[in-house]
Amino acid sequence: MKALILVGGYGTRLRPLTLTQPKPLVEFANKPMMLHQMEALAAVGVDTVVLAVSYRAEQLEQEMTVHADRLGVKLIFSLEEEPLGTAGPLALARKHLEGDDPFFVLNSDVICDFPFKQMVEFHKKHGKEGTIAVTKVEEPSKYGVVVFDEVHGKIDDFVEKPQEYVGNKINAGLYIFSSAILDRIPLKPTSIEKEIFPEMATSGNLYAFVLPGFWMDVGQPRDFLKGMSLFLNHVSTTNPEKLATRSNLHETATIRGSVLVDPSASVGENCVIGPDVVIGPRVKIERGVRIQHSTILSDSTVGNYSWVSGSIVGRECHIGSWVRMENICVLGDDVVVKDEVYLNEASVLPHKVIAVNVPSKDIIM
Amino acid sequence: MSFKAVVLVGGPQKGTRFRPLSLQLPKPLFPIAGVPLIEHHIDQLCQLSGLSEILLLGFFPTDLFTEFIDRCQKTYRVSIKYLEEPNPLGTAGGLVSFKATILSGDPNAVFVINADVCGDLPIEDMGAKIDSISGSSMLMLTTEATRQQSVNFGSVVTDSEGKVVHYVDKPTTFVSTNISCGVYLMKAEVIRQLDLPLNGDGIWLERDVIPQLAASGNLYALHTTRWWSQTKTAAAVLYANRHYLRLYKKRYAARLCRIGAQIIGDVFIDPSAQVHPTAKIGPNVSIGPNAVIGKGVRIKESIILPEAVIEENACVLQSVIGWRSIVGMWARIEGIPLEPNPNLPFAKMDNKPLFLPDGRLTPSLTILGSDVSVAPETIILNCVVLPYKELTCSYKNQIIL
Numbered sequence: 001m002k003a004l005i006l007v008g009g010y011g012t013r014l015r016p017l018t019l020t021q022p023k024p025l026v027e028f029a030n031k032p033m034m035l036h037q038m039e040a041l042a043a044v045g046v047d048t049v050v051l052a053v054s055y056r057a058e059q060l061e062q063e064m065t066v067h068a069d070r071l072g073v074k075l076i077f078s079l080e081e082e083p084l085g086t087a088g089p090l091a092l093a094r095k096h097l098e099g100d101d102p103f104f105v106l107n108s109d110v111i112c113d114f115p116f117k118q119m120v121e122f123h124k125k126h127g128k129e130g131t132i133a134v135t136k137v138e139e140p141s142k143y144g145v146v147v148f149d150e151v152h153g154k155i156d157d158f159v160e161k162p163q164e165y166v167g168n169k170i171n172a173g174l175y176i177f178s179s180a181i182l183d184r185i186p187l188k189p190t191s192i193e194k195e196i197f198p199e200m201a202t203s204g205n206l207y208a209f210v211l212p213g214f215w216m217d218v219g220q221p222r223d224f225l226k227g228m229s230l231f232l233n234h235v236s237t238t239n240p241e242k243l244a245t246r247s248n249l250h251e252t253a254t255i256r257g258s259v260l261v262d263p264s265a266s267v268g269e270n271c272v273i274g275p276d277v278v279i280g281p282r283v284k285i286e287r288g289v290r291i292q293h294s295t296i297l298s299d300s301t302v303g304n305y306s307w308v309s310g311s312i313v314g315r316e317c318h319i320g321s322w323v324r325m326e327n328i329c330v331l332g333d334d335v336v337v338k339d340e341v342y343l344n345e346a347s348v349l350p351h352k353v354i355a356v357n358v359p360s361k362d363i364i365m
Numbered sequence: 366m367s368f369k370a371v372v373l374v375g376g377p378q379k380g381t382r383f384r385p386l387s388l389q390l391p392k393p394l395f396p397i398a399g400v401p402l403i404e405h406h407i408d409q410l411c412q413l414s415g416l417s418e419i420l421l422l423g424f425f426p427t428d429l430f431t432e433f434i435d436r437c438q439k440t441y442r443v444s445i446k447y448l449e450e451p452n453p454l455g456t457a458g459g460l461v462s463f464k465a466t467i468l469s470g471d472p473n474a475v476f477v478i479n480a481d482v483c484g485d486l487p488i489e490d491m492g493a494k495i496d497s498i499s500g501s502s503m504l505m506l507t508t509e510a511t512r513q514q515s516v517n518f519g520s521v522v523t524d525s526e527g528k529v530v531h532y533v534d535k536p537t538t539f540v541s542t543n544i545s546c547g548v549y550l551m552k553a554e555v556i557r558q559l560d561l562p563l564n565g566d567g568i569w570l571e572r573d574v575i576p577q578l579a580a581s582g583n584l585y586a587l588h589t590t591r592w593w594s595q596t597k598t599a600a601a602v603l604y605a606n607r608h609y610l611r612l613y614k615k616r617y618a619a620r621l622c623r624i625g626a627q628i629i630g631d632v633f634i635d636p637s638a639q640v641h642p643t644a645k646i647g648p649n650v651s652i653g654p655n656a657v658i659g660k661g662v663r664i665k666e667s668i669i670l671p672e673a674v675i676e677e678n679a680c681v682l683q684s685v686i687g688w689r690s691i692v693g694m695w696a697r698i699e700g701i702p703l704e705p706n707p708n709l710p711f712a713k714m715d716n717k718p719l720f721l722p723d724g725r726l727t728p729s730l731t732i733l734g735s736d737v738s739v740a741p742e743t744i745i746l747n748c749v750v751l752p753y754k755e756l757t758c759s760y761k762n763q764i765i766l
Contacts, residue, residue, distance in 0.1 A: 322645075322680040342699065
């Protein structure tokens with residue numbers, strides 16, 4: 001089988017993390033975001049992955065090629081000269097996708113359990129052109145709701161931001177299509193959700209597969225952290241042995257809830273870490289540090305007695321002592337936060353030194 | 366020459382801008398740099414040879430000062446008495462009604478000091494100068510203010526010999542950048558001659574006495590450029606704390622702490638306080654008796670009052686932590702520093718109102734009243750917290766009643 005991943009552009013919503021590396025390489029739970037999808041695809045026998053990109057990123061090509069080789073997957077970069085929307089890239093990569101087998105199309109920002117095997121079985125069972133994975137949300141009014149037959153999955157309608165309740169399942173950004181869909185898509189900017197899916201639904205060719213388990217679009221910092229919590233919770237029930245072990249923690253450090261600590265990281269005495277924390281490779285957490293609901297990316301240091309909550313710390317950052325960070329602070333790479341500084345909802349661009357408080361939402365250029 | 370001194374301590378109806386720090390303790394007894402506000406005055410007065418007695422004059426109940434006076438008499442080996450005014454009589458009213466007590470023992474001159482000023486007062490210079498002035502006269506300590514701020518004080522115009530030719534209290538328009546420090550030295554005759562009627566709103570030095578002395582050519586000024594400030598608002602205490610700690614370096618270097626924790630700059634720690642060696646304290650911090658400072662605590666530019674507890678890894682910046690208050694682990698108590706404009710020579714602290722014209726709280730230090738508890742891991746930023754509050758979540762820019 002083949003797959004196409006819609007990588008798109010510069011990942012502006014996840015800035016400042018994406019200013020120094022392409023979004024698919026940003027580590028989510030200590031693994032590049034895209035690698036979660038690639039591994040899941042490889043696991044169900046996908047042998048060719050097309051990355052639909054709208055800009056050339058050498059770093060992305062080099063790094064993903066290494067991973068693809070390791071997974072035994074052939075990687076093809078399909079570059080859009082002009083933005084082609086969410087459907088156009090399929091037309092552009094037509095020659096790579098055509099064939100008897102159905103192929104996957106994934107939105108690159110999505111994190112879930114990737115139950116691709118069940119999806120393929122479902123798709124083969126109904127035998128029509130397309131399958132959309134759908135997921136349940138609490139507030140459907142914010143999304144486009146998929147209205148479908150709960151028994152067989154046949155999609156009747158799409159309602160964008162419904163004013164009254166029509167259903168609570170939304171498009172999860174994971175699809176399986178048969179080659180026939182390619183005849184519906186012209187090589188020009190086209191929206192798969194608005195232009196292609198409705199006509200497929202009308203002709204009875206589109207089915208909904210309800211995703212079991214968690215799902216999150218992690219394309220922006222708040223959702224990145226929410227997705228991290230869901231992911232860690234999922235790991236704690238399915239593979240608890242993958243979560244933090246005490247081997248690289250000081251004996252007086254405490255772990256609360258689900259915490260992932262890279263084996264090369266260190267956590268000092270009297271630290272209290274968790275719930276919902278990811279600590280990346282070679283990260284150094286000094287003494288008496290409290291971290292919760294946060295991701296600390298690789299090679300960063302968090303100084304003595306600091307307090308970090310609901311934040312993402314970029315790579316090679318240096319957080320001083322008695323620093324307090326909260327409410328979705330996002331530090332780009334190589335940011336230095338001086339001792340005793342308070343950051344609240346601060347987005348800090350890479351290579352900055354922060355010496356004064358940021359008491360309310362601000363972007364530090 | 367022989368001297369006495371009167372410290373005007375006011376009463377419970379005064380010093381309201383000092384709340385909540387004056388809710389349980391008279392403001393003149395509030396500890397700054399580990400020592401009650403008026404003890405700094407007593408200490409400086411006692412450097413003067415020929416001083417026979419210090420009288421605290423005010424309308425607080427006498428017993429509030431008994432313990433303090435007992436201790437100070439022993440420490441400074443000087444007679445100290447409290448004179449209780451039956452009701453507020455004005456800044457000169459008390460001098461009139463206690464004239465006999467003040468003048469008993471026939472001092473040549475009497476210092477009169479407002480308790481709500483602080484500074485490095487040139488007491489000895491004033492004593493020497495009054496000796497050189499003849500007649501029934503008074504010497505007033507003056508200092509420099511900015512043109513803009515001068516109108517908030519008593520404005521003083523002097524001739525080249527230091528004789529005051531004009532005095533006006535808080536003028537509406539600019540008069541002079543020389544201002545009165547609220548520190549006076551009066552020849553005994555000046556007090557003896559005070560016999561103004563005690564009318565409805567009392568007798569006031571600034572209104573009823575000083576302008577007349579200036580007009581009759583009996584008022585002189587001694588100008589100082591040493592540190593001086595008012596301590597009218599609670600926000601002024603950290604500024605006063607910093608400067609009194611600095612003055613310790615000159616006269617009481619042993620009071621400053623050097624060991625027991627990571628100490629930065631000028632720090633006073635009462636010997637009965639417990640401070641963990643991993644705590645980092647300073648600059649400009651005073652920690653009162655029996656306070657407990659835990660592991661990995663950071664305190665900077667703050668006053669920790671007696672018996673307060675700062676738990677592990679907490680951070681206290683630009684704040685006053687009240688008596689017996691408890692700050693939980695990893696909590697952060699932070700205020701916004703207030704100080705005179707450092708870019709203007711002779712700028713003073715502004716006595717800003719609690720609220721800005723748009724209704725927001727004026728950014729200022731954070732003050733926890735007595736017996737407040739702050740939950741672990743919260744932040745209390747730019748808040749004034751009244752006594753006995755239990756704070757279970759974070760607060761910013763609020764007065765918590």
